[in-house]
Amino acid sequence: MSGFFGIVSKRPCITDLFYGIDYHSHLGTSSGGICTFDGNIFNRSIHSLKDSYFRTKFGEELDKFKGNSGIGIISDTDAQPIVVNSHLGKFAIVTVAKIVNIKELEQECLDNMQHFAELSHGDTNPTELVALLITQGKDFVDGIKNVFRKVKGSVSMLILTNNGVIAARDLYGRTPIVIGRNSNGYVMASESHSYINLDYETERFLGPGEIVKISELGIDQLLAPNDKMQVCSFLWIYYGFPASSYEGVNVEQMRYNGGYEMGKNDDVDADYVAPIPDSGIGMAIGYSHGSGIPYMRSVVKYTPTWSRSFMPVNQEQREHVAKMKLIPNRDMLNGKRVVFCDDSIVRGTQLRDNVKMLYDYGAKEVHIRISCPPLIDGCHFLNFSTSKTELELLTRRCIQELEGDSTKNLEFYRDHTTKQYANLIEMLRKYIGVDSLKFNTLNSICNATGLPKDRLCTHCFDGSSYGHK
Secondary structure (H helix, E strand, C coil), X not given: CCEEEEEEECCCCHHHHHHHHHXXXXXXXXXXXXXXXXXXXXXXXXXXXXXXXHHHHHHHHHHHCCCCEEEEEEECCCCCCEEEEECCEEEEEEEEEEEXXXXXXXXXXXXXXXXXXXXXCCEECHHHHHHHHHHCCXXXXXXXXXXXXXXXXXXXXXXXXXXXXXXXXXXXXXXXCEEEEECCEEEEECCHHHHHHHCCEEEEECCCCCEEEEECCEEEEEECCCCCCCEECHHHHHHCCCCCEECCEEHHHHHHXXXXXXXXXXXXXXXXXXXXXXXXXXXXXXHHHHHCCCECCCEEECCCCCCCCCCCCCHHHHHHHHHHHEEECHHHHCCCEEEEEECCCCCCXXXXXXXXXXXXXXXCEEEEEECCCCCCCCCCCCCCHHHCCHHHCHHHHHHHHHHCCCCCCHHXXXXXXXXXXXXXXXXXXXXXXXXXXXXXXXXXXXXXXXXXXXXXXXXXXXCCCCCCC
C-alpha cells in the first residue's frame, strides 16, 4: 500500500503538504517524495524511508519547495514522484498502484519507441510506466483512460501540472481519493484524517474512475465516475487509520460494528476482551459491548520507535519488530481467560508467536477472534498478500495439506457453513495454538461497512471481483 497527498492553495503550500504527506506514514516505509511547482520549476526530492521516518528526511530542506501547489507520497513500492516533459507539457505524478501486467506494458512502451529513465529496485518504475501510458493520449483525460484500459490491477493518481492538480481514482475505486477544502484552497488525499489538523474539511470523495482538475478556481470534473465500484474492504479492516473514512464510512466505526456483531453471537466464557493493537482495538471494544464481557488491555503497543511489523521486507526482521513492539502485561494475563481480537491472519507466524507469549505470561485460556473472514486468495489490486506467493498465506498452506492441492475445492473453504471450512479453522487453531478461533463472516463485513457487497472488493475472501482481468 501507499498514500498520497496533494494541494492547491492561494498561499505557499509546503507546510500543509509536508504534514499532509506525513499523516500517511502508516501506509509505507519504502520511500517518500515531494514535488511543488513555483510557476516556473518543478522542485522535487525523494528519500528512502527504510531507516528513518518521513519527517526526519525532509524537515531540513523544506525551504526549497516554493509555490502554491504540490503533490507528495509515502510509498511502499517505488520511488516517486516522477517528473516528465512530454507533448502534454511538463508534469509530476504520484500513484497508488499495483500493475500485474507491468512486464507486458513495459515491452509495449519499448516497442513504441518510448524509454524508461527511472528504475525501482532494478526494475521498471511503475509510476514512470503510468506516466508513459498517459503521454500516449492526446490530452490528460485521454491518457488516463489509456491507463485504465491497459493496466491489470489498479491505479489511482495525482498529477501536478503548471495550472493545478489532476486527481484520478482507480477505474473501480479500489483505493480512495478524498478532497478537503478550506478558505485558502483544496487538498487531495488517500486518507481523510490527513488534513483534519490542517483545518480542512471534507468536500467529497471521488467516485470510481472519476477524473477532476483542482485549481484556485475550484474543482472541474473532467470525467464522470463509473456506476460500478469495488473499493477494497481490507482498507477498513487493516490498513486504515482509525480517524479516516472511506466512502463516508469511518474506519473505527466499521471495526466496532464488526466486533459488536461477532460478540453478540459468540458464546465463549472469558474474564475479559483485549485487542492486539492497534487495528484490533475498535473490534475489541465492539466485541465487549456485544458480548457483555469487560474490555481490558493486557498487551500494549510501544509506539515511540517501533513501526508496523509488515513493513520490513525481510521476514526475520518483520518477526523481530512484531515481537518487540508488543509488550505483555503479566499482572493482567496471569490466570485469566482472555478473548483477543485481531485484524487478520496472513502468514500466521506473528500471531502464533504472540499467542505463545500470552501463555508464557500466565494466560489460562486464549481465544482469538479475527475481524475478517479467512484470507483464501491473494490480492490482485493492492500491494499486499500477492506481493509474495499464494502459498505464503497460512490458509492456502492448510488447504494444501488437507486437499493435496492448494487450488482444489476453494469454494467450500470460502463458505463458513461447510465441513471443509470447519476443518480449515480447526487446522488454523492448532497451528496458532489457541483454545478457540473464530472469524467474522463476509456478511458481517458488509453489514459493518453498511455498503452492499457489490460495492466492495472481497476478492481475498471469496475470490470474486468484477473488473479483474
